Amino acid sequence: MSISAPRGLASSGQKPITEILHPLSAAEEPLSPGPDVTVSGGRDKEVGLTNGTPVETPSPASASVLFNRLHLDDDLDPDTRDPYADTETHDLFVTVDDPKKHVSTMETYITYRVSTKTSRIEFDLPEYSVRRRYQDFDWLRTKLEDSQPTHLIPPLPEKFVMKGVVDRFSEEFVETRMKALDKFLKRIADHPVLSFNPHLNAFLSAKDLNKRQGLALLTKVGESVKSVAGGYKLRVRPPEFCALGEYLDTFNQKLGTIDRIAQRILKEQSEYLTELREYGTVYASWAGSEEELQRPLEGMAGCVTTCCGALEDMSENMSQDFLPVLREYILYIESMKNVLRKRDQSQAEYEGRLEAAVLRKQEDRTPIPAEVEKCQDKMECFNADLKADWERWQSNKRQDFKQLLTGMADKNVTYYEKCQAAWESLITVLQDKQTEDKTSCKSLWEIQQ
Secondary structure (H helix, E strand, O other), X not given: OOOOOOHHHXXXXXXXXXXXXXXXXXXXXXXXXXXXXXXXXXXXXXXXXXXXXXXXXXXXXXXXXXXXXXXXXXXXXXXXXXXXHHHOOOOEEEEEEXXXXXXXOOOEXXXXXXXXXXXXXXXXXXXXXXXXXXXXXXXXXXXXHHHOOOOOOOOOOOOOOOOOXXXXXXXXXXXXXXXXXXXXXXXXXXXXXXXXXXXXXXHHHOOOOOHHHHHHOOOHHXXXXXXXXXXXXXXXXXXXXXXXXXXXXXHHHHHHHHHHHHHHHHHHHHHHHHHHHHHHHHHHHHHOOOOOOHHHHHHHHHHHHHHHHHHHHHHHHHHHHHHHHHHHHHXXXXXXXXXHHHHHHHHHHHHHHHHHHHHHHHHHOOOOOHHHHHHHHHHHHHHHHHHHHHHHHHHHHHXXXXXHHHHXXXXXXXXXXHHHHHHHHHHHHXXXXXXXXXXXXXXXXXXXX
């Protein structure tokens, strides 16, 4: 069986295996060492931000020219669209809702109702309704990572919270987590590969999950890759994956900065809201002791109260809708980097076995080991799956951030419109008061005349 050049190495100028293993070709054109790239990958170089679409470039050093803008529009070129756009799964629908608190002598925890509707033959029934807690979702994600190592697994919301800072049983926290878990399951259910995973089937349909056996098993593929690729350095990571890694580093940096600033803004808004409420209370109490100024003072207190309500709504939107999306994509980046590291390990395993086969071929003309072909197939599978999931992730990211930023703009516009309307109503009250005072003064003057 002849072995064609894998996509990853072909893009980096690597020779096909049939040429490398040919005695004359091997003697005339030895493998060029090229720049070393560690398995972990990544760069410290500061670059700009783009949509991060993998593009083949002449060399990794020129990849920075790709990063110049962030696309949020829907009018994309056909070659940049989601490759799964025409093969979306529309026969599996899941919903996470109805959180319930369970209290026992041993522990207190929250469960969520997971409702499923499907027409797939893999399921015995068309509808299911089961209750799952967070650790069940964590079990599912672990099993998906183990059984689908070449695919990007959506992230879960973070498990641990700081005691004394966030109450994990508060209504706000439970609602935010429920939305995140619902999005996690929907992303998996819409994936053309992950949605057919048998562990997802068990999660959605089984009344009781047998998690012990699943959590105890290790990925044999991952272990074999680590044993062979451990300590090996890639000669060349393909340019498109260099660009991908650089984009993830830059995107992570930008999101982290926005997250920190947003947290600070939210804190300042909370402090301002506290002062503003006290400000309105003072005017309300003052109105009780000033009969002549009662209406203007009450109008001022009502205006401040309206502004407080508008600011509270905007802050709630930032804490429950804006910040969770930022955090989700920060976690998404870590998931993508994890898959990229596995891809690098797969390439390292392939290159290591290939070089060993080349040496044996030159020395004693040993036939090509079948394991080299398997490693090549595995690497090609990694490349294809990672590129497809990357395009899918970019499409979801554009939609999510367009919706996020549009929603944020709408909330800010609504906030300022409410504040403006409140202050304009106060002007009307003050003008009416001024008119009454003038009328009163005129009547008093006429009486005196």
